Amino acid sequence: MFGWIFGNPRVTGMAQVIHEMCSYAHHLRELTGAPLHKYFLTHSMLQNHNPPAAGGPDSTHVFWLSDGTQGLQVLVHDGDERSGAWVSVSPDGDFQNASVQSTKKGRYMVRVDRRGVTRPEGRLAQKLVESFVKKHDAADVSF
Numbered sequence: 001m002f003g004w005i006f007g008n009p010r011v012t013g014m015a016q017v018i019h020e021m022c023s024y025a026h027h028l029r030e031l032t033g034a035p036l037h038k039y040f041l042t043h044s045m046l047q048n049h050n051p052p053a054a055g056g057p058d059s060t061h062v063f064w065l066s067d068g069t070q071g072l073q074v075l076v077h078d079g080d081e082r083s084g085a086w087v088s089v090s091p092d093g094d095f096q097n098a099s100v101q102s103t104k105k106g107r108y109m110v111r112v113d114r115r116g117v118t119r120p121e122g123r124l125a126q127k128l129v130e131s132f133v134k135k136h137d138a139a140d141v142s143f
Contacts (some may be wrong), residue, residue, distance in 0.1 A: 026105035096122035108138035
């Protein structure tokens, strides 16, 4: 579907899906000034959306996306006077504990979270992180 760039089509496909999600969200923000989370409200894989509490100090939206086989948790912070906006995408299953965070279009911080995690990382988590480092010059901030 997305090619064989880094040896595993599932890794390449997942990297492409996450890159597109982040790029589209940032593009919509740049183009129309819409908040980052607006893109995910109409995403075809949206299963659940947990908006921030009204009047609460945290403005992070939580989305659960799934196509029936692959799930992704997406956190979106639209930014405020103290902090910038960001999108964080964490796939489950074979990519468990991998996370991709984007603060602007095409710029990523990636990690495999091993500290304090009770479930072992997915067998493709490290490969997903490596693919973002190679293809997008992402910063690997793994613990």
